[in-house]
Amino acid sequence: MTAVTDTVRNGVDTEQLFATLDLIKDQPELARFQFRVRNRWIDGAHNRSTIKDFYAAGAEDTTRSEEFQIDAGEPAILLGTDTGANPVECLLHALAACLTTSIVYVAAARKVELTSVESTLTGDMDVRGALGVDDEPRNGFERISVSFRVTGNAPEEKLREVVEQAQKRSAVYDMVTNGVPVAVEVTTN
Amino acid sequence: MTAVTDTVRNGVDTEQLFATLDLIKDQPELARFQFRVRNRWIDGAHNRSTIKDFYAAGAEDTTRSEEFQIDAGEPAILLGTDTGANPVECLLHALAACLTTSIVYVAAARKVELTSVESTLTGDMDVRGALGVDDEPRNGFERISVSFRVTGNAPEEKLREVVEQAQKRSAVYDMVTNGVPVAVEVTTN
Numbered sequence: 001m002t003a004v005t006d007t008v009r010n011g012v013d014t015e016q017l018f019a020t021l022d023l024i025k026d027q028p029e030l031a032r033f034q035f036r037v038r039n040r041w042i043d044g045a046h047n048r049s050t051i052k053d054f055y056a057a058g059a060e061d062t063t064r065s066e067e068f069q070i071d072a073g074e075p076a077i078l079l080g081t082d083t084g085a086n087p088v089e090c091l092l093h094a095l096a097a098c099l100t101t102s103i104v105y106v107a108a109a110r111k112v113e114l115t116s117v118e119s120t121l122t123g124d125m126d127v128r129g130a131l132g133v134d135d136e137p138r139n140g141f142e143r144i145s146v147s148f149r150v151t152g153n154a155p156e157e158k159l160r161e162v163v164e165q166a167q168k169r170s171a172v173y174d175m176v177t178n179g180v181p182v183a184v185e186v187t188t189n
Numbered sequence: 190m191t192a193v194t195d196t197v198r199n200g201v202d203t204e205q206l207f208a209t210l211d212l213i214k215d216q217p218e219l220a221r222f223q224f225r226v227r228n229r230w231i232d233g234a235h236n237r238s239t240i241k242d243f244y245a246a247g248a249e250d251t252t253r254s255e256e257f258q259i260d261a262g263e264p265a266i267l268l269g270t271d272t273g274a275n276p277v278e279c280l281l282h283a284l285a286a287c288l289t290t291s292i293v294y295v296a297a298a299r300k301v302e303l304t305s306v307e308s309t310l311t312g313d314m315d316v317r318g319a320l321g322v323d324d325e326p327r328n329g330f331e332r333i334s335v336s337f338r339v340t341g342n343a344p345e346e347k348l349r350e351v352v353e354q355a356q357k358r359s360a361v362y363d364m365v366t367n368g369v370p371v372a373v374e375v376t377t378n
Contacts, residue, residue, distance in 0.1 A: 021320060049286065089243075090283035098277070125224070184288075
């Protein structure tokens with residue numbers, strides 16, 4: 001084994017991971033992060049988010065060289081022209097991505113080498129809520145189902161423990177299952 | 190005025206919008222939709238969602254000609270290489286996109302012509318929760334702040350009513366503020 005394979009597991013530098021955890025244990029004030037998204041309406045159901053700057057570990061983080069853009073849209077049946085995944089699909093993506101990264105990091109910390117992590121997420125909704133046709137169905141998904149297939153160099157039981165621990169620590173899983181206070185303010189000029 | 194400007198407002202075909210609402214009022218069973226995302230781990234914090242098929246109005250919808258791909262990543266401070274916006278930023282994008290589209294549709298239905306809709310969203314978190322350093326901070330954002338700037342051919346009061354109504358009907362706003370039941374299943378071979 002080389003030094004690289006000792007330290008980097010599943011593409012995660014575990015030495016850096018444990019150093020980060022130790023640093024935050026010693027200086028909890030460094031754990032305060034703020035993430036940001038700017039969005040601009042383009043036309044109809046088409047809008048675009050730009051994502052770059054964020055606050056982390058006591059300062060503005062300036063390591064990102066380029067901004068990310070994500071376009072949103074709706075399919076024809078919801079009066080759009082497919083300019084991007086629709087907002088509820090983006091929420092499913094956020095959940096899939098967060099659980100997957102949590103699985104990969106937890107596995108790296110627990111010395112499990114993964115070979116694949118795949119998932120399918122489904123969200124069921126009665127669109128009468130969001131369309132304002134009926135007050136009874138809620139606006140969002142009634143339920144979300146997540147189906148993971150995880151393979152790696154560990155027994156089934158250990159792989160299942162990794163997924164369970166990832167659920168316990170996933171930021172998006174917490175928010176989607178428990179909700180978050182959202183404050184909205186508006187200016188009109 | 191031409192027929193087009195009568196029907197299409199803010200890029201939304203209001204004739205089709207009202208026809209859709211009438212159809213769903215008459216046949217509520219057509220309101221059952223299911224959206225889906227498939228995600229695959231690539232390396233480290235890099236994973237990719239593919240989004241195409243969905244169920245709508247009593248059948249599989251086959252109108253989308255191409256799939257959408259959204260890549261996720263993490264910045265260096267969270268052990269990634271910036272392969273995409275991170276999962277919590279994607280959740281903010283989903284919220285921004287859904288509120289914006291809701292504003293645009295509500296405005297179209299209420300005969301308000303918008304000239305711009307811009308927003309900035311911020312999410313504050315103590316990463317000790319998600320990193321497993323401390324059980325006290327929650328894993329996700331403690332709070333989300335949304336700041337909208339909306340302009341159009343209506344008095345301030347009417348523009349504010351449009352935003353309020355959009356909040357009342359937004360699918361992602363509902364899910365992020367109230368939470369959704371999520372079921373996770375795992376296979377390991």
